[in-house]
Amino acid sequence: MEDAAAIISQAVEGVKSKISLDYMRKCQREGLFPYALWDACAEQGLLALGVPEALGGLGGGLREQCLLLETLNREGIGLQAIVILAMDRSTLLKHGTEDQIQRFVVPTLDGSMKLCFAITEPNAGTNAFKMTTLATRQDDGSYRLNGQKTWISNFKESDYCLIVARTTPFKDVADRREGISMFMLDTKAAGITAQPLQLGTNQASQQYTLFFDDVVIPAENLIGEEGKGLKCLFHALNPERLSVASMSIGLGELVLRKGVEYAKIRAPFDAPIGSYQGVQHPLAYAKAHLEAARLMRDKGVDLYDAGRNCAPEANMAKLLASDAGFEAVNAAMQAFGGSSMAWENDLIAYFTPLRLNQIAPINNQMMLNYIGEHVLGLPKSY
Ligand SMILES: Cc1cc2nc3c(=O)[nH]c(=O)nc-3n(C[C@H](O)[C@H](O)[C@H](O)COP(=O)(O)OP(=O)(O)OC[C@H]3O[C@@H](n4cnc5c(N)ncnc54)[C@H](O)[C@@H]3O)c2cc1C
Numbered sequence: 003m004e005d006a007a008a009i010i011s012q013a014v015e016g017v018k019s020k021i022s023l024d025y026m027r028k029c030q031r032e033g034l035f036p037y038a039l040w041d042a043c044a045e046q047g048l049l050a051l052g053v054p055e056a057l058g059g060l061g062g063g064l065r066e067q068c069l070l071l072e073t074l075n076r077e078g079i080g081l082q083a084i085v086i087l088a089m090d091r092s093t094l095l096k097h098g099t100e101d102q103i104q105r106f107v108v109p110t111l112d113g114s115m116k117l118c119f120a121i122t123e124p125n126a127g128t129n130a131f132k133m134t135t136l137a138t139r140q141d142d143g144s145y146r147l148n149g150q151k152t153w154i155s156n157f158k159e160s161d162y163c164l165i166v167a168r169t170t171p172f173k174d175v176a177d178r179r180e181g182i183s184m185f186m187l188d189t190k191a192a193g194i195t196a197q198p199l200q201l202g203t204n205q206a207s208q209q210y211t212l213f214f215d216d217v218v219i220p221a222e223n224l225i226g227e228e229g230k231g232l233k234c235l236f237h238a239l240n241p242e243r244l245s246v247a248s249m250s251i252g253l254g255e256l257v258l259r260k261g262v263e264y265a266k267i268r269a270p271f272d273a274p275i276g277s278y279q280g281v282q283h284p285l286a287y288a289k290a291h292l293e294a295a296r297l298m299r300d301k302g303v304d305l306y307d308a309g310r311n312c313a314p315e316a317n318m319a320k321l322l323a324s325d326a327g328f329e330a331v332n333a334a335m336q337a338f339g340g341s342s343m344a345w346e347n348d349l350i351a352y353f354t355p356l357r358l359n360q361i362a363p364i365n366n367q368m369m370l371n372y373i374g375e376h377v378l379g380l381p382k383s384y
Contacts, residue, residue, distance in 0.1 A: 003060070003061050003062035003063075003066050006066045007069060010048070010051075010066065010069050010070050010073055011073060013046040013047065013048050014046075014048075014070070014073045014074060014079075016045075016046045017039070017042040017043055017046055017048070017074070017079060018077055018079065020042040020045075021036075021038060021039050021042055021079050023078055023079075023348075025038060025039075026039070026078060026079055026206065027345075027348075027351065029206035030204045030205060030206050031351070033201060033203070033205070033206075033207065034206060034208065035083070035156055035159040035206065035207060035208060036081065036206040039079055039081055039206070040083065040116070041113060043081060043084070044112055044113025047060055048070055049084075049087065049112070050111040050112070051066050051067050052064065052066060052067040052088060052092075053091060053095070053111060054095075057107065058111050059111055063306070063307035064088070064092070064241050064244060064303045064307055065303040065304065065307055067084070067088045067241075067245065068244055068245060068247075068299060069248070070084065071084055071249050071252065072248040072251050072252035072255075072296075074252065075248070075249050075250075075251075075252025075253040075256065076253070076255045076256050077252075077256070078256055080205075080206070080249060080355075082155065082156075082205055082206065082207045082249070083116065083118075083155075083156055084245075085242060085245040085246060085249065086117060086118055086119045086156070086242075087110060087116075087117055088245055089119060089164075089238045089239075089241055089242045089245065090106075090117040090118075090119055090164045090238070091107050091110065091117075092238060092241045093164060093225065093234050093235075093237055093238040094106055094107050094164075094186075094225065095107060096234070096237050097184075097225055097226040097237065098225055098226075101222065102186070102222075102223075102225065105186075106162055106186050115162065116156065116159060116160040116161055117160055117161070117162050117163070118154060118155060118156045118157050118159075118162075118163045118164070118189070119154075119155075119163065119238075120151040120154045120157070120163050120164070120165045120166065120187075121151070121165075121166040121235070122151060122153045122154070123135060123149070123150060123151055123152060124150060124152045124211075128364065128365060128368060130166070131172070131178040131179065131182075132172060133149075133166065133168055133172075133182070134149055134171070134172065135147065135148070135149025135150060135151060135165075135167045135168065136148055136149055136167060136168050136169070137167040137169050137183060137185060137219060138169075139169065139228070142221075143221035144219060144220050144221050145169075145185065145218070145219040145221070145224070146216050146218060146219075147165075147167060147185075147187070147214045147216075147217040147218075147219055148215060148216060148217075149214050150211065150212065150213050150214070151165070151212045152199075152210075152211040152212070153199070153209050153211075153362075154196075154210050154212055155207045155208070155209050156207050156208060157196050157210040157212060158189065158196050158198075158208070158210065159208065161188075161189060161190075162186045162187065162188060163186070163187045163189050164184060164185075164186060164187075164225070164238075165184070165185050165187045166182060166183075166184055166235055167182070167183060167184075167185065168182055169181055169182070169183040169228050169229055169231075170229060180229055180230075180232075181229050182229070182230075182231040182232050182235070183224060183225075183226075183227075183228050183229060183230075183231040184224070184225040184226060184231040184234050184235065185219045185224055186219075186223040186225060187217070187223070188219075188223075191217050191218065191219075192217070192218070193214060193215045193216050193217035193218070194212060194213070194214060194217055195212070195213040195215070196210040196211075196212050197210060197211045197212075197213075198210055199211060202354060203354055203355060203358055204351050204353075204354040205354075205355050205358070239316075239364075240302070240306060240312050240316035241306060241316075242363055243302075243316040243317060243319065243363075243369075244299055244302045244303050244306065244316050244319055244320070246320055246323075246324065246359055246363060247295060247298075247299045247302075247319040247320045247323035247324070248299060248323070249327075249355075249359060250295070250323040250324045250326065250327030250328075250356060250359045251292055251295055251296050251299065251323050251326070251327065253327055253331075253356055254288065254292045254323070254326055254327035254328075254329075254330040254331070254356065255292060256352070257327075257330050257331045257334045257348075257349060257356070258285060258288055258289060258292065258330040258333070260334055260338075260348070260349065261285055261330070261333055261334025261335075261337040261338065261349075262285055262334075264334075264337055264338055264341075265281050265282070265285065265337045268337070268339075275337060276337070281336065281337050284329075284332070284333035284336060285330075285334070285337065287329065287333070288326060288329045288330035288332075288333045288334075289330075291322065291325070291326035291330075292323075292326045292327070292330060294322060294326070295319060295322035295323035295325075296323075298318050298319040298322055298323075299315075299323060301319075302315035302316045302318075302319045313372070314372075314373070314376065314377045317369045317372040317373060318373060321366050321369035321373075323359075324356070324359040324360040324366060327356040327359060328356045328357055328359075328360055330356070331349060331352055331353050331356045331357075334349055335349050335350075335353065371383055371384060
Protein backbone atom coordinates (compact mmCIF):
# COMPACT_ATOMS: atom_id res chain seq x y z
CA MET A 3 0.00 0.00 0.00
CA GLU A 4 1.55 3.29 -1.09
CA ASP A 5 1.83 6.17 1.40
CA ALA A 6 0.26 4.00 4.11
CA ALA A 7 1.66 6.16 6.91
CA ALA A 8 0.17 9.35 5.43
CA ILE A 9 -3.21 7.74 4.70
CA ILE A 10 -3.44 6.24 8.18
CA SER A 11 -2.36 9.40 9.92
CA GLN A 12 -4.94 11.46 7.99
CA ALA A 13 -7.70 8.95 8.80
CA VAL A 14 -6.69 8.90 12.47
CA GLU A 15 -6.96 12.71 12.49
CA GLY A 16 -10.53 12.22 11.25
CA VAL A 17 -11.19 9.78 14.11
CA LYS A 18 -9.64 12.17 16.64
CA SER A 19 -11.94 14.97 15.55
CA LYS A 20 -14.91 12.82 16.66
CA ILE A 21 -13.55 11.26 19.85
CA SER A 22 -12.77 13.25 22.96
CA LEU A 23 -10.15 12.11 25.45
CA ASP A 24 -12.82 12.41 28.15
CA TYR A 25 -14.90 9.82 26.29
CA MET A 26 -11.87 7.51 26.15
CA ARG A 27 -11.11 8.05 29.84
CA LYS A 28 -14.67 7.08 30.76
CA CYS A 29 -14.58 3.91 28.62
CA GLN A 30 -11.16 2.97 30.00
CA ARG A 31 -12.06 3.50 33.65
CA GLU A 32 -15.41 1.75 33.39
CA GLY A 33 -14.26 -1.05 31.07
CA LEU A 34 -16.77 -0.05 28.39
CA PHE A 35 -16.50 -1.00 24.74
CA PRO A 36 -15.85 2.31 22.90
CA TYR A 37 -18.65 2.09 20.33
CA ALA A 38 -18.17 5.70 19.16
CA LEU A 39 -14.47 5.03 18.51
CA TRP A 40 -15.29 1.82 16.66
CA ASP A 41 -17.83 3.68 14.50
CA ALA A 42 -15.41 6.54 13.82
CA CYS A 43 -12.72 4.06 12.73
CA ALA A 44 -15.27 2.33 10.49
CA GLU A 45 -16.35 5.65 8.96
CA GLN A 46 -12.74 6.41 8.07
CA GLY A 47 -12.46 2.98 6.43
CA LEU A 48 -9.81 1.90 8.93
CA LEU A 49 -11.49 -1.41 9.78
CA ALA A 50 -11.02 -2.49 6.15
CA LEU A 51 -7.22 -2.28 6.39
CA GLY A 52 -5.37 -5.53 5.85
CA VAL A 53 -8.13 -7.19 3.80
CA PRO A 54 -7.62 -7.63 0.04
CA GLU A 55 -9.32 -5.13 -2.24
CA ALA A 56 -10.96 -8.03 -4.12
CA LEU A 57 -13.05 -8.64 -0.98
CA GLY A 58 -13.91 -4.96 -0.57
CA GLY A 59 -11.03 -4.25 1.80
CA LEU A 60 -8.49 -1.44 1.63
CA GLY A 61 -5.60 -3.77 0.94
CA GLY A 62 -2.34 -3.55 2.81
CA GLY A 63 -1.08 -6.17 5.20
CA LEU A 64 -0.09 -6.62 8.80
CA ARG A 65 2.38 -3.72 8.49
CA GLU A 66 -0.46 -1.26 7.85
CA GLN A 67 -2.62 -2.73 10.63
CA CYS A 68 0.26 -2.43 13.08
CA LEU A 69 0.92 1.13 11.98
CA LEU A 70 -2.74 1.91 12.66
CA LEU A 71 -2.58 0.38 16.15
CA GLU A 72 0.60 2.28 16.93
CA THR A 73 -0.88 5.58 15.70
CA LEU A 74 -4.18 5.20 17.57
CA ASN A 75 -2.34 4.39 20.79
CA ARG A 76 0.07 7.29 20.35
CA GLU A 77 -2.98 9.57 20.15
CA GLY A 78 -4.58 8.08 23.28
CA ILE A 79 -7.44 6.46 21.35
CA GLY A 80 -6.26 2.84 21.41
CA LEU A 81 -8.80 0.24 20.28
CA GLN A 82 -7.89 -3.20 21.63
CA ALA A 83 -10.68 -4.77 19.56
CA ILE A 84 -8.64 -4.13 16.39
CA VAL A 85 -5.94 -6.53 17.62
CA ILE A 86 -8.48 -9.32 17.90
CA LEU A 87 -10.16 -8.35 14.64
CA ALA A 88 -6.82 -8.54 12.81
CA MET A 89 -5.97 -11.85 14.44
CA ASP A 90 -9.33 -13.49 13.66
CA ARG A 91 -9.37 -12.20 10.11
CA SER A 92 -5.85 -13.38 9.36
CA THR A 93 -6.89 -16.88 10.50
CA LEU A 94 -10.07 -16.80 8.43
CA LEU A 95 -8.35 -15.46 5.33
CA LYS A 96 -5.73 -18.19 5.58
CA HIS A 97 -7.83 -21.17 6.68
CA GLY A 98 -11.48 -20.24 6.06
CA THR A 99 -13.56 -21.36 3.09
CA GLU A 100 -14.85 -18.84 0.54
CA ASP A 101 -18.25 -19.03 2.25
CA GLN A 102 -16.71 -18.41 5.69
CA ILE A 103 -14.76 -15.43 4.39
CA GLN A 104 -17.97 -13.97 2.95
CA ARG A 105 -19.88 -14.57 6.21
CA PHE A 106 -17.26 -13.58 8.79
CA VAL A 107 -14.70 -11.29 7.14
CA VAL A 108 -16.65 -9.18 4.65
CA PRO A 109 -19.23 -7.88 7.20
CA THR A 110 -16.39 -6.66 9.46
CA LEU A 111 -15.07 -4.25 6.83
CA ASP A 112 -17.65 -1.55 7.58
CA GLY A 113 -17.71 -2.38 11.30
CA SER A 114 -21.18 -3.92 11.23
CA MET A 115 -19.83 -7.24 12.55
CA LYS A 116 -17.53 -7.48 15.58
CA LEU A 117 -15.35 -10.47 16.39
CA CYS A 118 -13.68 -11.74 19.56
CA PHE A 119 -11.37 -14.64 20.39
CA ALA A 120 -11.53 -17.31 23.11
CA ILE A 121 -8.86 -19.78 24.11
CA THR A 122 -8.04 -19.17 27.80
CA GLU A 123 -9.48 -21.50 30.44
CA PRO A 124 -9.31 -21.15 34.22
CA ASN A 125 -7.31 -24.33 34.82
CA ALA A 126 -5.15 -24.24 31.70
CA GLY A 127 -3.88 -20.62 31.65
CA THR A 128 -0.72 -20.32 29.59
CA ASN A 129 -0.77 -24.07 28.88
CA ALA A 130 -3.64 -23.95 26.40
CA PHE A 131 -3.04 -27.59 25.39
CA LYS A 132 -4.68 -28.55 28.70
CA MET A 133 -8.00 -26.98 27.70
CA THR A 134 -11.04 -29.11 28.49
CA THR A 135 -13.83 -27.29 26.64
CA LEU A 136 -15.14 -29.96 24.31
CA ALA A 137 -16.98 -29.73 20.98
CA THR A 138 -18.59 -33.09 20.23
CA ARG A 139 -19.67 -33.87 16.67
CA GLN A 140 -23.32 -34.92 16.27
CA ASP A 141 -24.81 -37.24 13.65
CA ASP A 142 -25.97 -34.26 11.56
CA GLY A 143 -22.40 -32.87 11.45
CA SER A 144 -23.03 -30.04 13.91
CA TYR A 145 -21.11 -29.78 17.21
CA ARG A 146 -22.24 -29.49 20.84
CA LEU A 147 -19.99 -27.28 22.94
CA ASN A 148 -19.55 -27.78 26.69
CA GLY A 149 -17.05 -26.20 29.06
CA GLN A 150 -15.74 -22.87 30.24
CA LYS A 151 -13.50 -20.01 29.06
CA THR A 152 -12.32 -17.00 30.99
CA TRP A 153 -10.86 -13.50 30.47
CA ILE A 154 -12.58 -13.27 27.08
CA SER A 155 -12.54 -9.68 25.86
CA ASN A 156 -15.67 -8.08 24.39
CA PHE A 157 -17.63 -11.33 24.10
CA LYS A 158 -21.08 -9.82 24.61
CA GLU A 159 -20.20 -6.81 22.48
CA SER A 160 -19.19 -9.09 19.58
CA ASP A 161 -21.31 -10.98 17.06
CA TYR A 162 -19.01 -13.97 16.58
CA CYS A 163 -16.17 -15.48 18.55
CA LEU A 164 -13.30 -17.45 17.08
CA ILE A 165 -13.16 -20.18 19.71
CA VAL A 166 -10.57 -22.89 20.27
CA ALA A 167 -11.91 -26.14 21.74
CA ARG A 168 -10.96 -29.76 21.97
CA THR A 169 -12.74 -32.16 19.65
CA THR A 170 -10.81 -35.03 21.28
CA PRO A 171 -10.25 -34.89 25.05
CA PHE A 172 -6.66 -34.27 26.23
CA LYS A 173 -6.46 -37.73 27.85
CA ASP A 174 -7.28 -39.47 24.54
CA VAL A 175 -4.63 -37.88 22.32
CA ALA A 176 -1.13 -39.28 21.87
CA ASP A 177 0.21 -35.84 20.93
CA ARG A 178 -1.11 -32.89 22.98
CA ARG A 179 -1.19 -30.79 19.78
CA GLU A 180 -3.80 -33.06 18.23
CA GLY A 181 -7.57 -32.96 18.76
CA ILE A 182 -7.90 -29.16 18.93
CA SER A 183 -10.31 -27.38 16.56
CA MET A 184 -11.42 -23.84 15.80
CA PHE A 185 -14.97 -22.61 15.28
CA MET A 186 -16.87 -19.42 14.66
CA LEU A 187 -19.31 -19.30 17.57
CA ASP A 188 -22.45 -17.16 17.46
CA THR A 189 -22.16 -15.18 20.72
CA LYS A 190 -25.98 -15.10 21.04
CA ALA A 191 -26.39 -18.89 20.70
CA ALA A 192 -28.56 -20.68 23.27
CA GLY A 193 -26.68 -22.30 26.17
CA ILE A 194 -24.04 -19.58 26.68
CA THR A 195 -23.76 -17.74 30.00
CA ALA A 196 -21.39 -14.75 30.00
CA GLN A 197 -20.42 -13.29 33.38
CA PRO A 198 -18.64 -9.91 33.26
CA LEU A 199 -15.37 -9.65 35.21
CA GLN A 200 -14.49 -6.64 37.34
CA LEU A 201 -10.92 -5.75 36.32
CA GLY A 202 -8.70 -2.73 36.84
CA THR A 203 -7.02 -2.85 33.45
CA ASN A 204 -8.03 0.66 32.44
CA GLN A 205 -8.59 -0.51 28.89
CA ALA A 206 -11.71 0.29 26.92
CA SER A 207 -12.88 -3.33 26.89
CA GLN A 208 -14.86 -5.74 29.04
CA GLN A 209 -13.78 -9.29 29.89
CA TYR A 210 -16.07 -12.26 30.59
CA THR A 211 -16.08 -15.75 32.01
CA LEU A 212 -18.13 -17.97 29.71
CA PHE A 213 -20.03 -21.17 30.44
CA PHE A 214 -21.15 -23.42 27.58
CA ASP A 215 -24.00 -25.84 28.12
CA ASP A 216 -24.72 -27.91 24.99
CA VAL A 217 -24.23 -24.95 22.66
CA VAL A 218 -24.87 -25.94 19.04
CA ILE A 219 -22.24 -24.93 16.48
CA PRO A 220 -23.21 -25.62 12.86
CA ALA A 221 -20.84 -27.84 10.86
CA GLU A 222 -20.16 -25.00 8.43
CA ASN A 223 -18.60 -22.94 11.25
CA LEU A 224 -15.63 -25.29 11.73
CA ILE A 225 -12.50 -23.42 10.59
CA GLY A 226 -9.96 -25.63 8.86
CA GLU A 227 -9.80 -29.34 9.52
CA GLU A 228 -11.26 -30.96 12.65
CA GLY A 229 -8.51 -31.79 15.14
CA LYS A 230 -5.91 -29.73 13.28
CA GLY A 231 -6.87 -26.37 14.75
CA LEU A 232 -3.46 -25.78 16.22
CA LYS A 233 -2.10 -25.17 12.74
CA CYS A 234 -4.70 -22.40 12.29
CA LEU A 235 -4.07 -21.11 15.80
CA PHE A 236 -0.33 -20.72 15.35
CA HIS A 237 -1.04 -18.66 12.27
CA ALA A 238 -3.01 -16.24 14.45
CA LEU A 239 -0.51 -15.87 17.28
CA ASN A 240 2.33 -14.10 15.49
CA PRO A 241 0.10 -11.30 14.13
CA GLU A 242 -1.33 -10.91 17.62
CA ARG A 243 2.15 -10.55 19.15
CA LEU A 244 3.19 -7.99 16.55
CA SER A 245 -0.08 -6.10 17.11
CA VAL A 246 0.41 -5.98 20.87
CA ALA A 247 3.98 -4.80 20.28
CA SER A 248 2.55 -1.97 18.18
CA MET A 249 0.14 -0.95 20.94
CA SER A 250 3.01 -0.82 23.43
CA ILE A 251 5.17 1.24 21.08
CA GLY A 252 2.39 3.77 20.41
CA LEU A 253 1.29 4.12 24.03
CA GLY A 254 4.93 4.11 25.15
CA GLU A 255 5.62 7.07 22.83
CA LEU A 256 2.60 8.89 24.25
CA VAL A 257 3.67 8.56 27.88
CA LEU A 258 7.26 9.36 27.00
CA ARG A 259 6.15 12.57 25.28
CA LYS A 260 4.21 13.52 28.41
CA GLY A 261 7.21 12.80 30.64
CA VAL A 262 9.56 14.83 28.45
CA GLU A 263 7.21 17.82 28.21
CA TYR A 264 6.79 17.87 31.97
CA ALA A 265 10.52 17.44 32.62
CA LYS A 266 11.17 20.55 30.52
CA ILE A 267 9.00 22.80 32.67
CA ARG A 268 8.93 21.38 36.19
CA ALA A 269 11.65 23.12 38.21
CA PRO A 270 11.39 22.72 42.00
CA PHE A 271 15.08 23.72 42.39
CA ASP A 272 14.84 26.32 39.60
CA ALA A 273 16.54 24.19 36.92
CA PRO A 274 14.10 22.01 34.94
CA ILE A 275 14.14 18.45 36.30
CA GLY A 276 14.87 17.24 32.75
CA SER A 277 18.34 18.74 33.10
CA TYR A 278 19.15 16.20 35.84
CA GLN A 279 20.61 12.98 34.45
CA GLY A 280 18.64 11.02 37.05
CA VAL A 281 15.47 12.11 35.25
CA GLN A 282 16.81 12.50 31.71
CA HIS A 283 18.60 9.16 31.29
CA PRO A 284 15.63 6.89 32.08
CA LEU A 285 13.61 8.85 29.50
CA ALA A 286 16.46 8.52 26.98
CA TYR A 287 16.76 4.78 27.63
CA ALA A 288 13.05 4.33 27.09
CA LYS A 289 13.26 6.22 23.79
CA ALA A 290 16.13 4.03 22.57
CA HIS A 291 14.31 0.85 23.59
CA LEU A 292 11.05 1.94 21.93
CA GLU A 293 12.89 2.67 18.67
CA ALA A 294 14.69 -0.69 18.80
CA ALA A 295 11.41 -2.48 19.46
CA ARG A 296 9.85 -0.73 16.46
CA LEU A 297 12.64 -1.98 14.19
CA MET A 298 12.07 -5.54 15.39
CA ARG A 299 8.30 -5.12 14.92
CA ASP A 300 8.89 -3.84 11.38
CA LYS A 301 11.12 -6.80 10.60
CA GLY A 302 8.45 -9.17 11.90
CA VAL A 303 5.56 -7.65 9.96
CA ASP A 304 7.57 -7.54 6.73
CA LEU A 305 8.42 -11.23 7.07
CA TYR A 306 4.78 -12.05 7.85
CA ASP A 307 3.47 -10.03 4.90
CA ALA A 308 6.00 -11.78 2.64
CA GLY A 309 4.56 -15.14 3.77
CA ARG A 310 7.75 -16.08 5.64
CA ASN A 311 8.31 -17.37 9.16
CA CYS A 312 8.26 -14.43 11.57
CA ALA A 313 7.95 -16.30 14.87
CA PRO A 314 11.39 -15.33 16.28
CA GLU A 315 10.82 -11.67 15.39
CA ALA A 316 7.20 -11.67 16.63
CA ASN A 317 8.27 -13.07 20.00
CA MET A 318 11.22 -10.70 20.29
CA ALA A 319 9.14 -7.68 19.22
CA LYS A 320 6.42 -8.43 21.77
CA LEU A 321 9.03 -8.85 24.52
CA LEU A 322 11.04 -5.74 23.62
CA ALA A 323 8.05 -3.48 22.96
CA SER A 324 6.08 -4.38 26.07
CA ASP A 325 9.20 -3.96 28.23
CA ALA A 326 10.02 -0.64 26.53
CA GLY A 327 6.44 0.61 26.93
CA PHE A 328 6.51 -0.21 30.62
CA GLU A 329 9.94 1.38 30.98
CA ALA A 330 8.59 4.54 29.33
CA VAL A 331 5.62 4.87 31.68
CA ASN A 332 7.85 4.16 34.68
CA ALA A 333 10.30 6.90 33.65
CA ALA A 334 7.50 9.36 32.87
CA MET A 335 5.82 8.67 36.22
CA GLN A 336 9.08 9.28 38.05
CA ALA A 337 9.43 12.61 36.26
CA PHE A 338 5.88 13.60 37.22
CA GLY A 339 6.50 12.69 40.86
CA GLY A 340 3.34 12.90 42.95
CA SER A 341 1.42 14.35 40.00
CA SER A 342 1.78 10.99 38.22
CA MET A 343 -0.99 9.73 40.51
CA ALA A 344 -3.49 12.36 39.35
CA TRP A 345 -5.99 10.89 36.89
CA GLU A 346 -5.93 14.10 34.85
CA ASN A 347 -2.31 13.44 33.81
CA ASP A 348 -3.29 10.02 32.40
CA LEU A 349 -0.06 8.29 33.47
CA ILE A 350 -1.61 6.21 36.21
CA ALA A 351 -4.29 5.32 33.66
CA TYR A 352 -1.75 4.09 31.08
CA PHE A 353 0.42 2.33 33.65
CA THR A 354 -1.90 -0.68 33.88
CA PRO A 355 -2.40 -1.39 30.16
CA LEU A 356 1.34 -1.06 29.56
CA ARG A 357 2.03 -3.49 32.41
CA LEU A 358 -0.72 -5.75 31.11
CA ASN A 359 1.01 -6.01 27.72
CA GLN A 360 3.89 -7.81 29.48
CA ILE A 361 1.41 -10.41 30.78
CA ALA A 362 -1.31 -10.81 28.16
CA PRO A 363 -2.20 -12.07 25.63
CA ILE A 364 0.86 -14.11 26.56
CA ASN A 365 3.40 -13.47 29.28
CA ASN A 366 6.95 -12.38 28.47
CA GLN A 367 8.38 -15.49 30.13
CA MET A 368 6.91 -17.48 27.24
CA MET A 369 8.63 -15.10 24.80
CA LEU A 370 11.92 -15.82 26.55
CA ASN A 371 11.15 -19.55 26.54
CA TYR A 372 10.61 -19.37 22.78
CA ILE A 373 13.82 -17.45 22.15
CA GLY A 374 15.82 -19.75 24.43
CA GLU A 375 14.52 -22.93 22.87
CA HIS A 376 13.83 -22.09 19.22
CA VAL A 377 16.30 -19.30 18.48
CA LEU A 378 19.22 -20.28 20.72
CA GLY A 379 18.65 -24.04 20.57
CA LEU A 380 18.68 -24.51 24.35
CA PRO A 381 16.68 -27.32 26.02
CA LYS A 382 13.01 -26.67 26.71
CA SER A 383 12.94 -25.11 30.18
CA TYR A 384 9.45 -25.95 31.44
C1 LIG B 1 -7.34 -7.91 30.24
C2 LIG B 1 -7.20 -9.29 29.70
C3 LIG B 1 -7.79 -9.60 28.48
C4 LIG B 1 -7.71 -10.90 27.99
N1 LIG B 1 -8.37 -11.20 26.83
C5 LIG B 1 -8.39 -12.49 26.40
C6 LIG B 1 -9.17 -12.86 25.26
O1 LIG B 1 -9.83 -12.01 24.63
N2 LIG B 1 -9.19 -14.16 24.88
C7 LIG B 1 -8.49 -15.11 25.55
O2 LIG B 1 -8.55 -16.27 25.17
N3 LIG B 1 -7.73 -14.79 26.64
C8 LIG B 1 -7.67 -13.51 27.08
N4 LIG B 1 -6.91 -13.17 28.19
C9 LIG B 1 -6.17 -14.21 28.89
C10 LIG B 1 -4.66 -14.08 28.74
O3 LIG B 1 -4.31 -14.46 27.45
C11 LIG B 1 -4.05 -14.93 29.86
O4 LIG B 1 -4.19 -14.20 31.05
C12 LIG B 1 -2.63 -15.24 29.61
O5 LIG B 1 -2.51 -16.12 28.54
C13 LIG B 1 -1.92 -15.86 30.81
O6 LIG B 1 -2.64 -16.90 31.39
P1 LIG B 1 -2.86 -16.90 32.97
O7 LIG B 1 -3.31 -15.54 33.36
O8 LIG B 1 -3.74 -18.03 33.36
O9 LIG B 1 -1.41 -17.12 33.56
P2 LIG B 1 -0.76 -18.46 34.17
O10 LIG B 1 -0.68 -19.52 33.13
O11 LIG B 1 -1.42 -18.78 35.45
O12 LIG B 1 0.72 -17.94 34.46
C14 LIG B 1 1.00 -17.04 35.54
C15 LIG B 1 2.42 -16.53 35.43
O13 LIG B 1 3.32 -17.64 35.56
C16 LIG B 1 4.44 -17.47 34.72
N5 LIG B 1 4.51 -18.63 33.80
C17 LIG B 1 3.49 -19.42 33.36
N6 LIG B 1 3.95 -20.39 32.56
C18 LIG B 1 5.29 -20.23 32.49
C19 LIG B 1 6.34 -20.92 31.82
N7 LIG B 1 6.11 -21.99 31.05
N8 LIG B 1 7.61 -20.46 31.95
C20 LIG B 1 7.89 -19.37 32.72
N9 LIG B 1 6.93 -18.69 33.39
C21 LIG B 1 5.66 -19.10 33.27
C22 LIG B 1 4.25 -16.15 33.97
O14 LIG B 1 4.96 -15.12 34.64
C23 LIG B 1 2.76 -15.90 34.08
O15 LIG B 1 2.46 -14.51 34.02
C24 LIG B 1 -6.98 -11.88 28.70
C25 LIG B 1 -6.36 -11.56 29.92
C26 LIG B 1 -6.48 -10.29 30.42
C27 LIG B 1 -5.84 -9.99 31.76
